[in-house]
Amino acid sequence: MWSHPVGHVLMHNREMTLNKAKCLPVRNIAFIKTHKTGSSTVSNILLNFGLANNLTAALPNFPKGHSYYNYITKPNENFVKEMICPLTDGRQEYNLLFYHCVYNKTAFRSIMPENTVYISILREPFQQFLSSFFYYRIDISLVKDFPALSNSTSIYSFLSNPYNFTKEENHFTYTRNKQAEDLGFREEHLRNNETLKQYLLGLEKDFLLVMIMEYFEESLLLLRRELCWEMEDIIHIPNNVNKKKEKLTFDEEYLQSHRRFSVLDYIVYDHFLKIFEEKLNSQDESFKAELNHFKRVLNLVQLGCSTGNDVWVNESLWHQSFVVTQERCRLMTMRELDSLDLIFEIQGAKRTLNATHSVRTLLY
Numbered sequence: 134m135w136s137h138p139v140g141h142v143l144m145h146n147r148e149m150t151l152n153k154a155k156c157l158p159v160r161n162i163a164f165i166k167t168h169k170t171g172s173s174t175v176s177n178i179l180l181n182f183g184l185a186n187n188l189t190a191a192l193p194n195f196p197k198g199h200s201y202y203n204y205i206t207k208p209n210e211n212f213v214k215e216m217i218c219p220l221t222d223g224r225q226e227y228n229l230l231f232y233h234c235v236y237n238k239t240a241f242r243s244i245m246p247e248n249t250v251y252i253s254i255l256r257e258p259f260q261q262f263l264s265s266f267f268y269y270r271i272d273i274s275l276v277k278d279f280p281a282l283s284n285s286t287s288i289y290s291f292l293s294n295p296y297n298f299t300k301e302e303n304h305f306t307y308t309r310n311k312q313a314e315d316l317g318f319r320e321e322h323l324r325n326n327e328t329l330k331q332y333l334l335g336l337e338k339d340f341l342l343v344m345i346m347e348y349f350e351e352s353l354l355l356l357r358r359e360l361c362w363e364m365e366d367i368i369h370i371p372n373n374v375n376k377k378k379e380k381l382t383f384d385e386e387y388l389q390s391h392r393r394f395s396v397l398d399y400i401v402y403d404h405f406l407k408i409f410e411e412k413l414n415s416q417d418e419s420f421k422a423e424l425n426h427f428k429r430v431l432n433l434v435q436l437g438c439s440t441g442n443d444v445w446v447n448e449s450l451w452h453q454s455f456v457v458t459q460e461r462c463r464l465m466t467m468r469e470l471d472s473l474d475l476i477f478e479i480q481g482a483k484r485t486l487n488a489t490h491s492v493r494t495l496l497y
């Protein structure tokens with residue numbers, strides 16, 4: 134169980150606001166953390182919700198310093214219970230799961246409570262590719278392998294013919310179908326249309342909400358409605374932003390080339406975007422006003438946090454007044470690896486898997 138001073142402050146606020154609530158907030162949540170989709174910001178929201186409500190998170194079991202230190206499962210790996218760090222009191226039930234892993238329906242149901250709600254997030258695949266390309270410094274590694282290329286243009290060379298740099302049969306990489314891989318798609322889904330369709334429909338049933346990064350605030354408001362959460366619970370500061378990203382332009386041929394190369398990601402994104410937009414369009418009249426209000430609150434909090442003070446948010450139609458403490462500000466801007474250390478400390482968890490030694494480099 135987590136117990137932390139920040140949790141107590143937030144809990145006090147929650148007790149006040151929940152008096153008004155007509156439903157019970159969902160507390161058992163598995164977030165399938167896709168790559169380069171705004172997922173660290175969503176994980177951070179879940180982390181804060183966990184702290185405020187004394188919940189237990191499933192933590193990765195790789196040793197500290199391992200390249201997959203913040204991953205529950207690596208790609209191409211079958212999930213086994215030992216991949217989750219055991220709880221000190223011997224229990225095996227967790228409320229929250231929000232670290233990188235590959236979705237596996239049966240395995241997840243064996244570790245999460247039966248009433249767990251599954252959620253995820255997707256991003257427009259070309260933008261997700263760009264984010265991944267620069268985060269993993271693929272521009273630099275391409276130049277190392279192909280000295281005729283230059284850092285600034287290697288992305289265009291890559292897109293002109295991705296198969297010069299990726300084996301045709303290598304369907305899942307950091308630049309190819311990564312989001313689909315995170316959601317558990319495999320080679321077989323590329324070989325057979327019917328298998329692909331069935332798997333997509335299965336995901337649609339399994340997930341309460343697949344958020345869309347291009348609609349980040351809308352996604353969180355839908356999440357709040359679905360989970361019966363308070364607005365305070367979805368306050369955040371964007372994490373993991375590449376502040377040095379150059380503005381590049383790409384002709385249609387590059388976009389099409391990526392669409393062919395990473396076809397599964399586009400199929401999955403287009404499918405869930407449609408569902409998301411339908412859900413959005415079916416919201417009541419008040420959604421727009423709530424959205425505008427939420428954006429104003431986010432601005433206030435993001436600005437307030439940057440001044441190092443507590444931020445007071447006045448009562449509105451959608452929530453009672455609440456305070457975002459400096460401590461919560463600090464937690465909202467904490468890098469994922471640092472917050473992972475914090476949760477290990479709070480849960481008193483000890484990793485039990487043996488060490489192997491590739492050290493993860495922090496990229497920016």
Ligand SMILES: Nc1ncnc2c1ncn2[C@@H]1O[C@H](COP(=O)(O)OS(=O)(=O)O)[C@@H](OP(=O)(O)O)[C@H]1O
Binds near residue numbers: 268
């Ligand atoms: N709130 C919000 N709104 C819009 N965009 C956001 C937000 N939070 C994070 N981001 C962008 O998401 C990218 C990082 O994604 P992840 O956190 O999933 O990356 S990781 O896989 O965990 O490394 C990274 O994208 P790039 O900056 O394009 O690289 C972030 O800028």
